[in-house]
Amino acid sequence: MDRSLKRIRPSPPSAHDVARLAGVSQAAVSRAFTPGASIAKATREKVMEAATELGYRPNLLARSLIKGVSDLIGVVIGNTQNPFFLPVLEELSTRLTRAGKHSLVFTAEHGHDADFQIEDVLRYRVDALVLMSASLSFELAEKCSREGIPLIFFNRRPRWDLPMASVTGANEKGAGEIGRHLLEQGYRRIAYMGGPTDSPTNNEREEGFRRALEQQGAEPAMRELGYLTREGGMAAARALLNRPDRPDAIFCANDFMAIAAMEVARHEFGLEIGREIGIAGFDDMPDASWPSFDLTTYSQPIGPMIDRVMELVLDLDARERFEQVIVEGALQKRGSTRRG
Amino acid sequence: MDRSLKRIRPSPPSAHDVARLAGVSQAAVSRAFTPGASIAKATREKVMEAATELGYRPNLLARSLIKGVSDLIGVVIGNTQNPFFLPVLEELSTRLTRAGKHSLVFTAEHGHDADFQIEDVLRYRVDALVLMSASLSFELAEKCSREGIPLIFFNRRPRWDLPMASVTGANEKGAGEIGRHLLEQGYRRIAYMGGPTDSPTNNEREEGFRRALEQQGAEPAMRELGYLTREGGMAAARALLNRPDRPDAIFCANDFMAIAAMEVARHEFGLEIGREIGIAGFDDMPDASWPSFDLTTYSQPIGPMIDRVMELVLDLDARERFEQVIVEGALQKRGSTRRG
DNA sequence: CGCATGCTTGCATGGCTATTCACACAAGAC
DNA sequence: GTCTTGTGTGAATAGCCATGCAAGCATGCG
Numbered sequence: 112m113d114r115s116l117k118r119i120r121p122s123p124p125s126a127h128d129v130a131r132l133a134g135v136s137q138a139a140v141s142r143a144f145t146p147g148a149s150i151a152k153a154t155r156e157k158v159m160e161a162a163t164e165l166g167y168r169p170n171l172l173a174r175s176l177i178k179g180v181s182d183l184i185g186v187v188i189g190n191t192q193n194p195f196f197l198p199v200l201e202e203l204s205t206r207l208t209r210a211g212k213h214s215l216v217f218t219a220e221h222g223h224d225a226d227f228q229i230e231d232v233l234r235y236r237v238d239a240l241v242l243m244s245a246s247l248s249f250e251l252a253e254k255c256s257r258e259g260i261p262l263i264f265f266n267r268r269p270r271w272d273l274p275m276a277s278v279t280g281a282n283e284k285g286a287g288e289i290g291r292h293l294l295e296q297g298y299r300r301i302a303y304m305g306g307p308t309d310s311p312t313n314n315e316r317e318e319g320f321r322r323a324l325e326q327q328g329a330e331p332a333m334r335e336l337g338y339l340t341r342e343g344g345m346a347a348a349r350a351l352l353n354r355p356d357r358p359d360a361i362f363c364a365n366d367f368m369a370i371a372a373m374e375v376a377r378h379e380f381g382l383e384i385g386r387e388i389g390i391a392g393f394d395d396m397p398d399a400s401w402p403s404f405d406l407t408t409y410s411q412p413i414g415p416m417i418d419r420v421m422e423l424v425l426d427l428d429a430r431e432r433f434e435q436v437i438v439e440g441a442l443q444k445r446g447s448t449r450r451g
Numbered sequence: 452m453d454r455s456l457k458r459i460r461p462s463p464p465s466a467h468d469v470a471r472l473a474g475v476s477q478a479a480v481s482r483a484f485t486p487g488a489s490i491a492k493a494t495r496e497k498v499m500e501a502a503t504e505l506g507y508r509p510n511l512l513a514r515s516l517i518k519g520v521s522d523l524i525g526v527v528i529g530n531t532q533n534p535f536f537l538p539v540l541e542e543l544s545t546r547l548t549r550a551g552k553h554s555l556v557f558t559a560e561h562g563h564d565a566d567f568q569i570e571d572v573l574r575y576r577v578d579a580l581v582l583m584s585a586s587l588s589f590e591l592a593e594k595c596s597r598e599g600i601p602l603i604f605f606n607r608r609p610r611w612d613l614p615m616a617s618v619t620g621a622n623e624k625g626a627g628e629i630g631r632h633l634l635e636q637g638y639r640r641i642a643y644m645g646g647p648t649d650s651p652t653n654n655e656r657e658e659g660f661r662r663a664l665e666q667q668g669a670e671p672a673m674r675e676l677g678y679l680t681r682e683g684g685m686a687a688a689r690a691l692l693n694r695p696d697r698p699d700a701i702f703c704a705n706d707f708m709a710i711a712a713m714e715v716a717r718h719e720f721g722l723e724i725g726r727e728i729g730i731a732g733f734d735d736m737p738d739a740s741w742p743s744f745d746l747t748t749y750s751q752p753i754g755p756m757i758d759r760v761m762e763l764v765l766d767l768d769a770r771e772r773f774e775q776v777i778v779e780g781a782l783q784k785r786g787s788t789r790r791g
Numbered sequence: 792c793g794c795a796t797g798c799t800t801g802c803a804t805g806g807c808t809a810t811t812c813a814c815a816c817a818a819g820a821c
Numbered sequence: 822g823t824c825t826t827g828t829g830t831g832a833a834t835a836g837c838c839a840t841g842c843a844a845g846c847a848t849g850c851g
Contacts, residue, residue, distance in 0.1 A: 122519060123576075123598065125837060136801045141839055148839095151799060166597060171574040172515045173837035176806055179462060181512060186556075188541065192737065197537040201530065205558045208568055213575070216526075216556045218545045228548055234511040235553070236463075257506065258463065341737070370741065378742035397532065397681065401710065402718035403743045465807055476831045481809055488809095491829055513807035516836055 124165040133161035144169050175236070184424060185237040186214045187228070189245035192340055193367040195396040195411075196243060199265070202417045203241065210425060212238070219245040233258055239424045241265055244312070249273075263423050265416070268311040274433045278419045280393075281439045282312060283319030285409030288442045289362050289391045290323030292407070296450050298360035298389045302333040304347050304372060305364040313364050316393060320362055333358055337368070344371030352380050352388075360389035360448070366399045366408055368392070373404060373447065389448040395440065407448040410440035464505040473501035484509050515576070524764060525577040526554045527568070529585035532680055533707040535736040535751075536583060539605070542757045543581065550765060552578070559585040573598055579764045581605055584652070589613075603763050605756070608651040614773045618759045620733075621779045622652060623659030625749030628782045629702050629731045630663030632747070636790050638700035638729045642673040644687050644712060645704040650679075653704050656733060660702055673698055677708070684711030692720050692728075700729035700788065706739045706748055708732070713744060713787065729788040735780065747788040750780035 126140040133140070135154060142148035143158035161167075175181040184207055188196060204214045215237060217228045229251045232240060239261045247255075247262075252273050255262050262275035269275045293301055303320055306313040317334070324332055333354070337347035344363070348371060351358055361376075363369035369392030376382045376390065384390060392399060395410035419436045466480040473480070475494060482488035483498035501507075515521040524547055528536060544554045555577060557568045569591045572580060579601045587595075587602075592613050595602050602615035609615045633641055643660055646653040657674070664672055673694070677687030684703070688711060691698055701716075703709035709732030716722045716730065724730060724745075732739060735750035759776045 122836095127837085137838075138801060138803095138840080139799090141837095142800090145839075149799065154799075166594075168570070168574050170516070170576060170837055172512045172521060172576060173806095174839075176510070176512045176516060176808095176837080177839050179806080183555075188544075190541065190545075192538070194534045194537055194738075197534055197540075198532070200537075200540075200556075201528065201558050204528075204556050205530075208557060208571065213571065214556045215523075216540075216544050216554045217548060218541050230508070231548065231553065234508050236510060236512060254506075374742050398534075398738065402714050462806095467807080477808075478810080478831060478833095479829090481807095482830090485809075489829065494829075510807055513836090514809075516807080516838095517809050519836080 124167045129161045129167045133157045181236045182212050183215050183237045184212050185232040185240040187217045187219055187245045188243045189219050195394045199413055202413055206421050276423050276434045278416050278436045280411035281437050282315035286316040286319030287323035290320045293360045294327050294329055296448050300358045302351050302358035302361045304335050304361050306339045316364050341371050344368035345375050348372035348375040362391045366392035366394040366396045369406055370404055384447050385449045391448055395443050405446035407445045408443050410443055412440050464507045469501045469507045473497045521576045522552050523555050523577045524552050525572040525580040527557045527559055527585045528583045529559050535734045539753055542753055546761050616763050616774045618756050618776045620751035621777050622655035626656040626659030627663035630660045633700045634667050636788050640698045642691050642698035642701045644675050644701050646679045656704050681711050684708035685715050688712035688715040702731045706732035706734040706736045709746055710744055724787050725789045731788055735783050745786035747785045748783050750783055752780050
């Protein structure tokens with residue numbers, strides 16, 4: 112009986128309310144809030160005044176419904192402990208907002224499958240989908256493309272030959288530079304420590320590295336593939352360092368794992384980093400330059416990479432060009448591979 | 452002339468299309484997709500079949516428009532380099548998705564002001580707003596509350612006596628434990644290194660720390676307040692360590708700054724961490740337990756904290772109780788404060 | 792003064808779905 | 822066989838805003 116739910120939420124004023132107060136039509140209100148619309152200055156002011164008084168704010172959901180464009184960009188972050196992605200996410204979100212878009216963030220729960228959530232993403236009619244280090248099943252990818260939603264992979268190339276763009280660092284090139292650098296420094300028993308073999312990023316880095324060693328006539332690298340977690344990296348490092356032919360240098364698929372390896376080498380095996388064991392990573396994430404790590408690595412320049420992502424998100428034409436953009440970084444020589 | 456924009460986007464099928472194909476009304480389609488709605492099993496199947504054939508997916512924007520509930524939760528992350536927030540954000544986003552909500556992420560561009568963006572947030576009719584380590588001006592906060600949008604501060608108490616809830620770690624208690632721990636370890640010239648004084652989080656930690664020292668009859672701590680960036684932390688550490696009465700222990704407002712301080716102490720001043728200088732932080736972020744840091748800290752348990760955030764987001768009643776939830780963590784004694 | 796032009800404005804409609812209401816129909820009670 | 826329930830269904834409406842269209846108005850030109 113009159114168990115009135117205490118104003119669950121006072122429904123916000125609509126354009127009609129404003130129109131009534133301002134003594135104009137609802138259409139005028141709409142135009143007042145549309146930059147460049149055909150409306151007299153005086154009218155716009157009247158409307159704005161009424162709007163302020165009522166606390167009116169156009170409902171973007173309704174606008175999206177009409178325009179068929181939501182201005183929402185889905186961002187899927189692969190479930191990773193890798194701190195590299197925090198600045199990336201921040202930068203992306205900032206830039207999207209500045210461009211009048213907004214980021215709807217999802218996390219891929221179990222490693223690979225952003226699958227389950229995609230359904231939700233699509234229901235919100237996002238204008239584009241940015242996948243950060245996450246994968247996608249064949250069907251799902253197809254579903255998006257059929258839906259006309261551009262797919263942009265960040266830091267990961269799409270596995271199949273499907274219509275989607277990608278922005279990645281210079282994996283092969285960078286890994287090659289790391290390989291040559293290690294040889295120059297005099298390391299000879301070199302290992303590669305990577306992620307899962309079904310990760311294109313991992314494979315490109317390994318391949319670039321392998322090829323560089325080969326070209327220099329060096330022994331092929333030992334391999335140890337773990338997961339991309341902290342524990343995975345540590346386990347992989349232990350496996351390598353326990354080998355009878357213990358490597359004297361390790362190139363890790365990313366900085367995060369490199370730091371894990373460094374910690375194991377230094378604190379579990381008592382090795383002096385650089386002199387007794389060289390360690391290199393990939394990404395140049397902020398942690399890499401802490402003096403305690405001083406990690407040699409190949410940078411993935413976040414700013415320029417996001418630049419390219421934004422182009423792909425905003426440029427309609429790009430939807431038809433499924434570019435594989437590669438952004439070059441630079442070798443960061445640091446103490447972790449300094450021998451003498 | 453017929454410069455047809457090559458199917459800008461094939462407008463997705465609507466409930467009407469499905470209804471026509473299935474030979475039912477649009478209402479039936481709606482019901483088929485509404486769990487618990489009054490619809491015959493056979494009808495639902497017919498609808499689902501047609502829906503699958505057309506690739507139909509209910510438009511959440513339209514649904515939101517009707518229901519007056521968007522299922523969108525605004526998440527504002529303060530512009531911070533602090534890696535602590537990546538796992539927090541991931542966990543929050545995952546949990547929201549699991550609860551059928553979705554996170555609209557914004558970044559507060561210039562330190563304090565999430566202000567500018569709030570306007571956008573409100574236009575999307577978010578159901579709630581979670582502020583992570585970000586502040587909000589008085590007017591904006593009021594605007595939200597007038598709009599009926601619950602505000603939830605995470606890791607930061609609202610500065611004014613306004614209707615908003617907060618979930619924070621046990622700042623005072625934790626800082627007190629750190630203080631007592633440092634004294635127990637025999638440190639005597641103790642410093643506090645914190646963030647800006649207008650940050651309630653900073654102030655609570657400093658206050659808890661100060662009081663603990665006082666109760667133990669110890670000298671009041673030296674203070675050095677920097678910004679919450681890496682460079683700020685390093686600068687503050689240099690200032691402290693250059694003092695004639697150099698402290699023998701430093702408690703930093705968070706792990707991120709503690710690590711910055713540790714790096715300066717170790718690599719610029721050549722001090723042995725623990726023996727010559729004790730360092731403690733707050734948060735227990737993943738990096739803190741790398742053996743190279745082995746940082747004593749007070750944990751902010753992400754899981755339980757997010758639990759409480761979710762309660763506040765989901766529980767309608769909570770909107771009327773503006774709770775200040777404090778989640779206790781535990782002192783993590785590690786090597787960075789081990790003297791002998 | 793007549794008319795063309797350009798700027799403003801309101802009306803009406805559309806976009807997509809959830810929900811109320813009334814109604815049809817089947818099953819069960821008597 | 823009638824009456825009552827109950828279940829399923831469709832028509833109609835609402836929710837909020839943008840936009841095509843036509844009409845109003847003023848201005849400028851001839």
